[in-house]
Amino acid sequence: MAIRIATWNINIVRARADIVEQFLRDSRPDVLCLQETKVANDTFPHGMFDALGYTHRILNGQRMHHGVATISRVPLDGAWRYDWQDNGEARHIGVRLPGGVILENVYVPAGGDVADREVNPKFGQKLDFVERMTRWSAGLREPAVILGDFNVAPLDCDVWNHKALRDVVSHTQIEIDALSQLQQSHDWVDLARQFNPAPEKFFTWWSYRNTDWRLSDRGRRLDHIWCSPSVAKVATAFEAIKDARDWGKPSDHIPQIVTLDL
DNA sequence: ATGGCTGGTAGAACCAGA
Numbered sequence: 001m002a003i004r005i006a007t008w009n010i011n012i013v014r015a016r017a018d019i020v021e022q023f024l025r026d027s028r029p030d031v032l033c034l035q036e037t038k039v040a041n042d043t044f045p046h047g048m049f050d051a052l053g054y055t056h057r058i059l060n061g062q063r064m065h066h067g068v069a070t071i072s073r074v075p076l077d078g079a080w081r082y083d084w085q086d087n088g089e090a091r092h093i094g095v096r097l098p099g100g101v102i103l104e105n106v107y108v109p110a111g112g113d114v115a116d117r118e119v120n121p122k123f124g125q126k127l128d129f130v131e132r133m134t135r136w137s138a139g140l141r142e143p144a145v146i147l148g149d150f151n152v153a154p155l156d157c158d159v160w161n162h163k164a165l166r167d168v169v170s171h172t173q174i175e176i177d178a179l180s181q182l183q184q185s186h187d188w189v190d191l192a193r194q195f196n197p198a199p200e201k202f203f204t205w206w207s208y209r210n211t212d213w214r215l216s217d218r219g220r221r222l223d224h225i226w227c228s229p230s231v232a233k234v235a236t237a238f239e240a241i242k243d244a245r246d247w248g249k250p251s252d253h254i255p256q257i258v259t260l261d262l
Numbered sequence: 263a264t265g266g267c268t269g270g271t272a273g274a275a276c277c278a279g280a
Binding site: 211252 | 263264265266267268269270271277278279280
């Protein structure tokens with residue numbers, strides 16, 4: 001059975017009703033993992049998803065900040081939520097897909113402005129979050145997909161200008177090393193790069209502050225879909241919907257979709 | 263040209279995003 005799984009940092013789900021609907025009508029993924037929903041669970045916009053047939057929803061939201069949601073038109077089994085910062089922020093949901101593979105939807109902390117945990121506690125929290133994820137991942141024994149906004153662009157070709165960004169949070173060596181440790185802990189396969197190998201440039205986020213984001217193309221690849229080696233063997237297609245960066249009032253991130261023949 | 267924008271909240275000469 002083929003299942004298509006999407007991830008999208010939606011940057012406030014209630015502000016994006018029109019483009020979420022456009023995406024679901026056009027692309028029809030089976031499962032959509034959202035990050036930065038920025039809405040409490042009791043005010044989540046359920047109606048728009050029901051109307052499109054996405055009747056299975058697992059939420060981990062909070063008012064104003066962070067928040068993830070896993071939304072599906074196929075039944076999901078189980079739900080678990082990890083707090084890798086141990087500070088109550090809503091940044092993770094795990095579910096089990098039909099067929100048994102688990103799906104982990106994560107919003108890694110952005111990490112603030114300064115790449116120094118002594119002067120910027122948010123940067124330390126980001127590194128600690130990834131380190132705790134790594135400990136969890138090292139003990140994981142079942143086939144899995146882990147995806148979402150990891151807020152790290154690891155490769156030189158994951159940013160518009162490697163030299164210009166090497167001291168900028170999201171592309172510093174210490175973050176890249178932390179993400180590499182996480183990846184090695186389960187031999188996670190980076191599906192975007194399986195289908196679009198380096199050194200091809202590949203971005204998933206462009207700042208709102210570029211007046212012509214497509215022309216200046218100052219992007220970064222912050223959003224990722226990783227999977228266990230056994231799952232990577234049955235990944236048959238990968239799409240990034242770059243046009244979504246121009247839809248209506250857009251998110252600054254674009255959706256990506258993987259097809260798995262489970 | 264790393265903030266030039268955006269949305270939400272509060273009623274800000276603000277905050278966070280990354």
